[in-house]
Amino acid sequence: MSLSPQFLDELRARTTLSTLIGKSVKVTKAGREYKACCPFHNEKTPSFTINDEKGFYHCFGCGAHGDAIRWMTDNRGLPFMDAVKELADAAGMQVPTPDPRAARQAEAAKGLHEACQAAQDWFEGQLGGIEGAEARAYLEKRGITDATRRAFGFGYAPDSRGKLKAALKEFPEPLLIEAGLLIQPDDKGREPYDRFRGRLMIPIRDGRGRVIAFGGRIIGAGEPKYLNSPDTPLFDKGRTLYNLDKALPAARSAGRIIVVEGYMDVVALAQAGIHECVAPLGTALTEHQIERLWKLADVPILCFDGDSAGQKAADRAALRALPLLQPGRSLSFVTLPQGMDPDDLVKARGAAGFESCVASPTPLVERLWLHEQSATPATTPEARAGLQQRLNEHASTIAHDLVRREYERALKDRFWAEFGWKRQERAAVRGFINRSRDEIRGGNGTPGDLGNMAVRIDQMVKRAILLGLSRYPGVLYTHREQLSALAMPSPVLAEWSSLLIRASFERAALEESLIDAILADASLAEPERRSIAHDMAFSFYRADGDKEVAEKDLGEVINLLVFEQEYPPKLERLTTELYAHRDDDTRYEALWQDHLSLIASKRQNDERLKELKANIEEQLMAA
Template sequence: MSLPPHFLEELKQRVSVSDIVQRRVKLIKRGREFVGLSPFNAEKSPSFTVNDEKGFYHCFSSGEHGDILSFLMNVEGMTFMEAVETCAGLAGMDVPQETPEEHARAEQAKGMREANTAAAHFFEQQLRMPHGAEALTYLERRGLAEPTMRRFQLGYAPADRMAVIAYLRREGYEDDVLVEAGLARKSDDGRVYGYFKDRVIFPIMDARGRCIAFGARALGEAQPKYLNSPDSPLFQKGDTLYGLDLAREPGHKAGEIIVVEGYMDVIALSEAGIPNAVAPLGTAITENQIKRLWKIAARPTLCMDGDAAGRRAAGRAALRCLPILVPGRSLKFTLLTGGQDPDEMVRENGAEALNEAFANAESLADIIWADALSEIDATQPEQRAAFDKRLHDLARGIQDETVRRYFTDEIRNRLRQAFGLEEPQQRTYDRYNGRGDHWKKRDQGPPARRLPRPAAGARVAARSIGEGRLVYVLLQRPDLAEPLAERLALVRFADPALDSLRAALVQNIVHAPGIDAGALRNHLTNAGLTRTLSLLDADIKRRRPPGVLQENEADIAIWLNQAISAMERDEVNQEIQRRARSLNMQDDRALQALDSEMQAVFRER
């Protein structure tokens, strides 16, 4: 509905921003402004300001800024017209009349919402009838208490498809409204029958807690196992998040919102004291859903299985989010190990285990990197080139210029660390002199020659992969690690997480000679390295364990010695490159002396 500008201006003059904001935020007067804790982020020091004279609020921690209408829309989840009507009621103003078409659409939506509410009441009643016993037993077996079932208004759709139709007809609802709302279907011969049959019912609410659709789970062998209401004027699956009405306020307070895969995950987390969880409706998360989540938290956490399928799903979600990134907004990813979903983990290990997993979430950049890396053989130069191109192509797709620039810098830094790439040198050369020996640079001598690589240097491209394989073998055979402890203490891994694991492993081997693999794992787990161990195990499983573990003890010892030697050589080579950059790069004798010096250092090792 289009409203006259003068009406909106008068509305904003009559209703102060502080009057609206104080419904959600405790404000303190400071000079001409009010201050309070941000409703958009969890914080201890107030960064949220309200200026009634200028008619706006501003949140310095999140960057959110707006007026009375945008506050109601962003914080309380109202539509524009709902926000207008709320403010008009406070101001004692009448909202301008709708056109006949707008009035008809509003009445249609109101009728469908009322029909859905009545249907939800019917389904909830049926759950506690004798024919709902199987559905009730299913929910109790999943660990749900009665108050939780009531809070989420869980119900049961009887096997008789006409039961809900008969009830709603008695309540005065026309068949056309039921079909339009997705509660009923109409056959070719004009008969109307219920959309859901013999299923557990999960009412789906809008952000204000009004029923707009239903999700349903089959009790028998019916397919599909999960079924949602069809899209309607009230309900668009790709825009809606299950549980948002209950999760929004705790999410604002915590500054965190968790996205899980299904209805039962949301409900189980709420039962366990984690009320800020939502779920998409059986489909991959959409751009619109991500934007809705950003109104609650700057970096929502997507929780997925840690298996190969879960990692692929995380990769797809990251790619969907990447183009729409804006400053301060992103996603985090928690990939659960052990084949458990959040519902199972919280029932078996408690909320603490799940909260710990959320605290160790991976960044969007980590997921993008890992997803692209999983598709290549990093030991091959042409594959590394494809990897490089893929990442830069993705970065170019980011719409926000500032985020695009910083993301591109992050890619360059990661490529340099992973593959030992040098920064490109900015040079302007005259034409080639024709003798085939060098280029001429304006006003300077010849360009520096490339330093030779150590003859037996490790393939730099496989550095991170090689580190993981080395640590994995050491974890399986700590007895063979003892003679190598001193050398292991001196090397440094490129991957920070694996380097922390290496250091802890060496410490345990030195302080507990003869420690076996099981005890070593327990010590590392108690040291807070569970996530790193889990990620390493998953990566090794995906790539297959090193074949050397099937060999005899002597061969494994040789393999370990060679792997550590390769890393030592790589460190020497990096030191040569670092020292060379500080020398006069045109002094061949200085470079040769440096090369000899560093190779001598390696021989001493």
């Protein structure tokens, strides 16, 4: 429908912008303008200005700018025509009717809206009356306050087949049937009767806050537990989200929208101060509802119950969203603790407990992986092939080419990481590295615990190396770089190592023993001096030993320990390269051979260190 510029200009002129915005944002006078904290981004100092004379608002913080119509579409989330109609109603203007048929449809819709509102008023009155006592007791039991009850418009439908019809007798029966308030029996000779009987009534509103349908919760025994209005010219349950009118401004302010399963979850969260929540209406989340959610947030949060039904609903929503995905536009998922819904959670742990659950939602791609992986155990090649096929089929439904390729890559990476070649070998190597590290640290991850045998041995071996280099400083010139790279287990030994390295740079040749200089050095603690004299009898410990053998053994021990230190990062680098070249058979095979060679070297190194440590341990135990 096309509206003339003259009509729109008149509509803007008749709308006081500061009053309109002031309905949802606190505004204060600032000279000839008004100011407020911007509703489009979080701020504490007002940078949002409203100019009634010029008819526009502007935020100097985020750049938001517009007129009355733009306010209704951006802040309230209304379609353009709905925004115009609401502003026109408030201004006492008639929106031009394009043709007689449209005018008749608008008039009919007006009658349906009036009937629904009249029913809502009557239901609210019944809740406060004698017959509403049981429904009021139910609300009290659920912890719903009077303020919340009024805010959401709770009502009560008496257990009667004709009380609502009698109360709305000024409306034609066909209109009440069309609005879903009465049921027409198949036998046309029988009288229409009230659809909702003996139920707590919850009004369902559109984005403009108008009542368009109802949900009724049975009070006492009976089925179904919840009964919704049927689809009508006003109400399409596959396109409508409960609480959308209240969630719209809250979602804009919070920058998120949360989807929960039912009415009472929304109500409980709102009562706890979390207002940006909506719920589908007794059906799985539809494509239309997902598209509507994306107008409020790029990545809506789906927070369904932790039971089987809730998780199935989440999985269905994930699969329905796949064909619709766009760059930057997705869904995320939160699973609540088993046996709890949002209502239970906020009662038990408050708003903070709920926020802690939604703080780290699961991305859609991870949800898809978990859904398919848990469907069938992937313990055989055929089962793994089936998993790959299902994942590929899901990714192929994504219409956007770039998003589809990203999903294919992400799912392939996830599959390879879980079931890729040599997975068991890599796990075994990782386990060996961890066990080795625990052994070095004494099994408790505390490197400084020198009362532990393994830590003491590490300390003694490295002190032995430094003593050997002090007795045979010529080895420094061939192993100075390795010594620089070798981590020392204490500040004293680190200083000793640094002293030797500096000496080798300052003197072109250090042929004489430095042991006397080391012992005289003030920085060497008394316990270390004693250990030099009484420590283990390596070949390079003894001053009267064979110089050639001592220097050879000393160089070997240094190389062994440097390899031991460098092995984990080398293995990690090779594993990363193997993963990166998993699709390149030639490169992968070369890397795999390097991988095997590294592990073989590690095995040989371990054997030599084991011999060395055995000798040390024997001496240590005998000491």
